[in-house]
Amino acid sequence: MKVTAVTAAVFIILFCAAYAAFYIWNKNYKFNNNYVWQPLEIIQSTTKLSDSYNVIVAGTDPEGITAALSAARNGMRVLLVEARDRNMLGGLMTEGGLNTLDLNYSPDQPQWLSSLRQPDFLNKGIFQEWFDQIEGSSFDTHTAANVFYRMIHSEPNIDLLMNVKHLEPITDSASEGQTTIMGMNITKEDGTIIKIATRSIIDATQDADIAAAAGVPYSIGRQDIGDGKSKMVSTLVFKLSGVTDEVWQKFREREGTGVDKMSAWGYGDARKYESTDPQRIKIRSLNIGRQNDDTILINTMQIFGVDPLDPSSVEEGLEIGRKEAPLIVDYLKKNYEEFSGLQYAGTADELYVRESRHIYGEYRLTLADVMENRDHWDAIGYGSYDIDIQSTSVGNPGTIMLSPVQYGVPFRSLVPLKVDGLLVVGRAASYDTIPHGSARVVPLGMATGEAAGAAVKLAYVHKESFRELSASEERANELRKMLEKQGMDLSMHNFEKPEYMEHKDYRGLLAAASMYMTSGNYNNDGWDLDTAMNPERFLSKLKRLQAMFPSFYTASADKVVVSMKNASALPLTLDQAAYMLCLAMGATEAETTPELALTQLQMQNFVSKDTLAGIANTNKLTNGDAYMLIRDVMEYYSGVVFE
Template sequence: MKAFTYSASVPVLAECDVLVVGGGSAGCSAAVAAARQGARVVLLERYGFLGGTGAAVLDTFYGFYTPGLVEKKVVGGIPDEVVGGLERRGVLLKRPNTYGAGAGLTYDPETLKVVWDELVSAAGVRVLLHAYFADVIQDGPRVRGAVVGTKRGLRAVAARAVVDASGDADVVARAGGPFEDAGALGIAQSLTTTFKVINVDVARAKSFPKKELWALMEAAASEGYRLPRKEGSAHVTPFQGVMVTNMTRVAGVDATDPDALSRAEMEGRGQALEYLRFLRDKVPGYERAELGGLSVNIGVRETRRIRGEYWITREDVLSARKFPDAVARCGAPIEEHHAGGDTRWEYLPDGETVDIPYRALLPQGLENVVVAGRCLSASHEAHASIRSIGQCLAMGQAAGLAAALAKGGDLRGVDVGELRSRLLEMGALL
């Protein structure tokens, strides 16, 4: 077979069956699923660790369970292995449905990085950390690979099939696939810088009623505290004296705009210190609290969403619609972090779930690209339900498996019945 060449000025770094762009929850899950089918897999990640938002911003997996009176587990397979790796190390706790999105699985983000290291290594994935996706190598509707920024300059990675798990649909956008840009439309959900608080009297902080906390936020805002969000939360962790917050709100940001994203990062850090000042001054249990760390980057909820072979709607979510090509399930409510001080919630019927169809992962106009994670094909409202990490993990294993099964990279030619059967064998819940 003739060796792949791209450009004399851009040497070829790797050739593979499946290239996964983005080493977050969706991308790692996709890489493991594809490699276990015998595919040669390359996983690109811009940071020096895997786990994405789950390791850099958050410490809780949501979306594993339905909220409400009837709790059902809706995610399984590779996600269970991740949870198991955390549990075996004693850094996992299940928190009850205290906020609205259902039970959460809270963990140590630093340990999560190691769990993913072990899973991808055992599967035989070639991992390229500190590797930034720069551009596609394209032949009409087929993406033949990617140009990657590395410490040794630009390099080319050739691939038969590509999983876009970038979160921002970077591959689809660069390849000319259609998408809806929430930031450009001014409808993108707000961004959040999370922060860790140490030296907390956890018992007192935990027992302080949520509504009283929100009332203090309202009052503090009139006293000169700059608190854009008036109903943020703080929760317990596996560690003594440590709480983690989800409080800050940076609204009106197009997170694909380099200048806007840079300003948002700085604004989020400033807000974090102001919320910490409020907690110390006003909230029982935080009198001696100190900043234990900021999220590695600001948490981005929504940017580009692809236009796929199917577009999931608000009505699909709220009616708990089922699809014959379902590859994952979601029971999480529509949780919209808009520009105001509160968060809007809309719930599915108690204990119900909406299916995520395989078609919603296939971008229109591209033959050998499949997406996984929050850049799936869904409306703004539907996306506000399906973007949870539990669903990103589930979509990832489906996308990676499909990419490995795709003959010649033809992702539309994948036998959906076989795909679903193999997902069930892996422990997925469909």
């Protein structure tokens, strides 16, 4: 008994000592940065180029690097070429200073000692290989660039050519209605033009420049939801120095701020900053990425009105940001004690542009795909990041549409219409603008790049085009097996169906969300389907219909709301909703009335019996009721179904 008691006592003492050590480490040392700063390795371009390659990868952002590595490791001869003036690899994440990652977390996370383990990501493969060599959720841009360069440099099948002046795809339009890639004209830094033959190009440029030049159809910004002028706001990241471990501890002490070893986020009240030009620039809450030389990079600045496809507009945006950055830093130093001793240290060399072209491919990722966490038979990567639609103007604060659990991106979304021999990876792939708010993040873009590189080998072996590959389930299975062998996880995890999908008005919700009429927020609980709709808000939904489908909804129902007193406080009745719909569809006051409109819609089968049966109170429609009416009219009158 004495031995047992002594053993128990020793165990308790050791356990308490271990816990005390862990507590001290977690409180005082866990957040210390012990990484060593690296000088930037000098990039050496290939001096002797071949006349032809199995594939040319355009763009050295992470998606392009991943595509080149994947193709090269599958035995393909690769030319990786960069047409921007860059001195390191990594593009947006290095030259653009976006050193904090938006990560796609797996639904299955480690439970035991989770604080000591790295989280599990959906995007493994080459992304994980790279991630394991950087610092964490945020990273030093030199580390990231050097790791990318070492990975590229270690592959004998890759030739790297930087700082070219212009890239132009060479195409053959012999086939009616179809163009085929034959090679690329490259204007080198010294002005000489070389012609490189290839039957495969992977467009990893941020704006799908090669695809556009080859004739691929695309939409710009929010064009596909009836807003042809708006694009998500651009950002210029800026740097501060003097962030020691002691200063970083102060970031932890700020209420409402989240901090890990390399990242900090929060400071929502920083939005009170008054800029020099409120219509062009403001700031949001801070995303802070730590580096290894006692500096931090801050993603907060919002620059409106930048056209990413117009170089002069981009340059203007850079100038606006460079002038404003020191003023923002002064504001932070005056208002937050932890910033008071820091020094402004400049801005990134490139703008962070979130959105420009969205190509049309053999499949276009829809909101339904993300909202329902769908898998696809040809899924080559998975996402779970929030649909984060950033602000487009000063008066539009942006939207968190929803938080998916896991959804698949089909290989077909990389295969553009009308051009053979071309794949498009990254944020410009074939995604509708709303799901693009999630699918645009870099880790998922790297997954698309890895899939594209492997597809080059598959097409080479079978002597088939990418379009032919994209139509074959057999080839999709081969591609998925190749990617799994390369370390990617292409399994769909088990999880419960989202609660909103069980609601009786879900089909109406899906239609409304697909037309950007509503959002669910981070917890998917903001849909308010059972909350009362009012005439004023219903009118705003009809205006969105008009913007998206102007040929169907040719008139306005404004007069109905204008004639009401306090329309935002009144309940919307079924008769009012039907009347407003009829007016929006072009009916005149002589052709319809509030008393006749519903009967007219029913007679033309524009509203289903099931929808009407689901309305509990015809004198007080809910948001869900209203969305169902809109959904029906969209399908039975406009012929558009969001499913």
